[in-house]
Amino acid sequence: MNQSTYSTDEPTRAQIDELAGPAIIEFGNDWCSHCQAAQPLIVQALSGHPSVRHIKIADGPGRPLGRSFRVKLWPTLIFLDAGAEVARLVRPASALQVAEALLKIAPAKA
Amino acid sequence: MTNQATGAFDVKMIPQTAEPVGGATIGRMLLDKQYHGPLAATSKGQMLAMRTAVEGSAGYVAMELVEGKLDGRSGSFVLQHSGTMNRGDALLVLGVVPDSGTGELTGLSGKMDIIIAEGKHSYRFDYSIVEPQ
Numbered sequence: 001m002n003q004s005t006y007s008t009d010e011p012t013r014a015q016i017d018e019l020a021g022p023a024i025i026e027f028g029n030d031w032c033s034h035c036q037a038a039q040p041l042i043v044q045a046l047s048g049h050p051s052v053r054h055i056k057i058a059d060g061p062g063r064p065l066g067r068s069f070r071v072k073l074w075p076t077l078i079f080l081d082a083g084a085e086v087a088r089l090v091r092p093a094s095a096l097q098v099a100e101a102l103l104k105i106a107p108a109k110a
Numbered sequence: 111m112t113n114q115a116t117g118a119f120d121v122k123m124i125p126q127t128a129e130p131v132g133g134a135t136i137g138r139m140l141l142d143k144q145y146h147g148p149l150a151a152t153s154k155g156q157m158l159a160m161r162t163a164v165e166g167s168a169g170y171v172a173m174e175l176v177e178g179k180l181d182g183r184s185g186s187f188v189l190q191h192s193g194t195m196n197r198g199d200a201l202l203v204l205g206v207v208p209d210s211g212t213g214e215l216t217g218l219s220g221k222m223d224i225i226i227a228e229g230k231h232s233y234r235f236d237y238s239i240v241e242p243q
Contacts, residue, residue, distance in 0.1 A: 040135060044128040047137025047159035050168030050195045095125035107226050108123040110141055110157055110172055110191060
């Protein structure tokens with residue numbers, strides 16, 4: 001899913017661990033300026049990877065999913081292959097950074 | 111006569127500055143490919159892509175200039191891609207732009223399939239060359 005906003009309805013860690021295929025979990029908040037700045041970079045890099053699920057989670061103190069991934073800064077992107085963390089980006093500075101991490105979980109389609 | 115060439119290829123996708131079009135972001139990528147086997151060639155291209163809010167629904171178009179050798183014949187040609195994914199069902203139309211062949215590949219026509227298995231790319235290229243009259 002290519003969500004436009006961060007969801008406050010978060011899955012459990014067990015549900016994330018059971019995800020099939022490639023996925024990105026993005027922790028952040030709609031009001032976070034670092035998150036807003038990163039959106040075009042993430043969308044740009046993801047446009048070439050339609051098979052990668054993109055799950056945006058509104059994070060905050062005490063929210064269990066973010067704590068289970070030890071998230072400290074927003075946005076944090078966790079790149080998962082079949083539920084296992086393969087790569088992680090914190091406050092990505094370029095679409096290329098995101099694209100290179102994406103290649104670790106999904107081949108380019110072209 | 112139709113010939114078939116199959117082999118592996120490597121692809122790098124390099125994102126360029128995103129161009130907002132209304133409320134949508136259409137991604138633009140540079141393609142840098144290396145074909146191996148009977149198609150021994152390098153390719154440079156550009157891709158425009160967009161994924162929707164619906165999981166598994168997306169589309170892309172791309173053009174790439176392929177330069178090298180095809181079954182020993184030297185030249186270049188242009189491939190045109192039109193790929194769609196409709197809620198996970200993928201359809202790719204990928205073929206040679208008519209009359210784009212040069213050198214010993216003048217008169218080339220053909221269709222290509224891309225196969226991705228275990229993270230590796232391979233191609234199947236069904237082609238024919240009409241010799242100049």
